[in-house]
Amino acid sequence: MDSSFDSLVRTLAKLPGLGRRSAERAALALVRQPTGLLASLVAALQRAAEEVRLCSLCGALTTQGHDPCRLCTDPARDASMLCVVEEPGDILAMERSGGFRGRYHALLGKLSPARATGPADLRVRELAARAAAGGFREIILAISTDVEGDATAAYVAETLRETGVTVTRLAFGLPADSGVGYSDPLTLKRALGGRQAV
């Protein structure tokens, strides 16, 4: 009915998590108040485009003028531990967990035949170079536990083998606040395989 409205809907629908209908609802909310929400979103996007960068060393979110990022340069962090993740957002999640205080390396993806993402599309060469440069006792693969994540973890581990650094992967098991009756068979099988003495 209105091409600049439709074009806004189509662009919003490209964002992860927004389908056609929710993109239409979001676009309606935006054009309902073009001097309010729409203007703030344009300003926030422009500021992010100017200021937000990915750290050239680890791939985490950082700001213009802070590259390498705070996580890479903070002397209070353990420089002998490296955590490999898929996406910058995974670094945010790891930091929220409070369980890791070392350095990071984001691959910026995972191996995926469906999305035509191969080894050359991931930051694996950069990871191998960091590992070969020395200084790491352990490299932890914090990679998703689906088929594509398993393939990515296997490929990364194989690539790192010749560096001699210990490579580990996050434990498989039951998630927090869950129960045996709610768990799928593969999760249970893996949780059994990784059972620990109490």
Place this chain on the structure above:
Amino acid sequence: MDSSFDSLVRTLAKLPGLGRRSAERAALALVRQPTGLLASLVAALQRAAEEVRLCSLCGALTTQGHDPCRLCTDPARDASMLCVVEEPGDILAMERSGGFRGRYHALLGKLSPARATGPADLRVRELAARAAAGGFREIILAISTDVEGDATAAYVAETLRETGVTVTRLAFGLPADSGVGYSDPLTLKRALGGRQAV
């Protein structure tokens, strides 16, 4: 961790349908490719802000320079039938249904104590003026069937009473592709009350 990124996440989270987590995922997708998706979104937003307007007569989406809108001026549409909806998006939905070929009037909201939306916040005065100006045989209330929609429909019907125009409301009943076993008690009760000879 990064204020311009956080500010983008907070702004995106104000869009209907995007929670905190999905706003973060969307923001990450945007900053991952600032010259791609982010730039197209800024362009689409700026174009929509310049070009998209709400029709001053009916409240439908229209473009700069087309006010009143195509729906208000199309001589092929039945100018004696008026359909009252809550939002501009409801007009899109009615048009997709193909069941109505008259004029529209969007209230731009519904009565809602929870959101502090009262009669003065809705375009009811404009509706009463259109109805009093004459020319309408019937005014159809296509308003949601929740408590707030019921209150809005009752208020609008009461306001229109003195114009003498017939006011109807969309039928209550079973939705398409549904079954008795899946329907809630109120829907079933209303569908029974509105049963028709076959």
